[in-house]
Amino acid sequence: KQEVTQIPAALSVPEGENLVLNCSFTDSAIYNLQWFRQDPGKGLTSLLLIQSSQREQTSGRLNASLDKSSGRSTLYIAASQPGDSATYLCAVIQDTDKLIFGTGTRLQVFP
Amino acid sequence: EAQVTQNPRYLITVTGKKLTVTCSQNMNHEYMSWYRQDPGLGLRQIYYSMNVEVTDKGDVPEGYKVSRKEKRNFPLILESPSPNQTSLYFCASSPYTSLNTEAFFGQGTRLTVV
Numbered sequence: 001k002q003e004v005t006q007i008p009a010a011l012s013v014p015e016g017e018n019l020v021l022n023c024s025f026t027d028s029a030i031y032n033l034q035w036f037r038q039d040p041g042k043g044l045t046s047l048l049l050i051q052s053s054q055r056e057q058t059s060g061r062l063n064a065s066l067d068k069s070s071g072r073s074t075l076y077i078a079a080s081q082p083g084d085s086a087t088y089l090c091a092v093i094q095d096t097d098k099l100i101f102g103t104g105t106r107l108q109v110f111p
Numbered sequence: 112e113a114q115v116t117q118n119p120r121y122l123i124t125v126t127g128k129k130l131t132v133t134c135s136q137n138m139n140h141e142y143m144s145w146y147r148q149d150p151g152l153g154l155r156q157i158y159y160s161m162n163v164e165v166t167d168k169g170d171v172p173e174g175y176k177v178s179r180k181e182k183r184n185f186p187l188i189l190e191s192p193s194p195n196q197t198s199l200y201f202c203a204s205s206p207y208t209s210l211n212t213e214a215f216f217g218q219g220t221r222l223t224v225v
Contacts, residue, residue: 034213041219042219043115043217044216045216046214096211097161097167097209097210098156098170099156101153101155
C-alpha cells in the first residue's frame, strides 16, 4: 500500500530564506506527483505537477523535483515571503483513480 | 473563470437529517472525485467518477452516496449523517476519464454533525 510522508511537519522561518520541503513515497510505481497549497478556510491550490517521466518542474519561485527510484520529491521555495505561509501537500497518483496525499508541511514565514 | 464550486461552504446539521453537498465544474472535465480531510488522517477519497453515469468507491465510502447524471455536477449525499462524518470535504475534477494529469479542487465544505 502506497504511503506518502512529508517532513518536516511544521516549519517556521524568517522572510527571505530559501526552503526545501520533502515528500517521500513507498512505492515508486507512480504516474505523477502533484504539489498543492492549502490556506486556512480555503481549498487546495495546485502548484506544480510532475509527470513520472520528468525530473523537475518550475513555476516562479517554486521548483519541484522528482526522483522516482528513491521515492522522493522536494519542493524548493526561493526567497520566501510571509504570503507563502500555508500548508503544503504532496500527492501521488498510482492507479489513475485517486490522489494519495501526504501528511502536509505547515509553513510559517515571519517578517 | 475555470473553477470547481462547492455548496454550501459551511453546514451544521443534526444526526440523521439527510443532506446534499453540491459540486459543479465548468471545465468540461471527465473525472470528478470527493475527499474528506481529517486531522491526523489527511485527505482520503470517498467516491470518484470517470464519466457520466460511472461512479466507484474510494477508500472511505461508507455512509455516502454520489451520482453523476451530467458531466458538470457530482453531488455528495449523506442519507443519515452521523457525528463521525464531521469533516472538511473537497470536490476535485480532472480533464480526462482517468486521473493522470492535474487535479483541481473546490474551496471545501466544512460539515459539522451534532
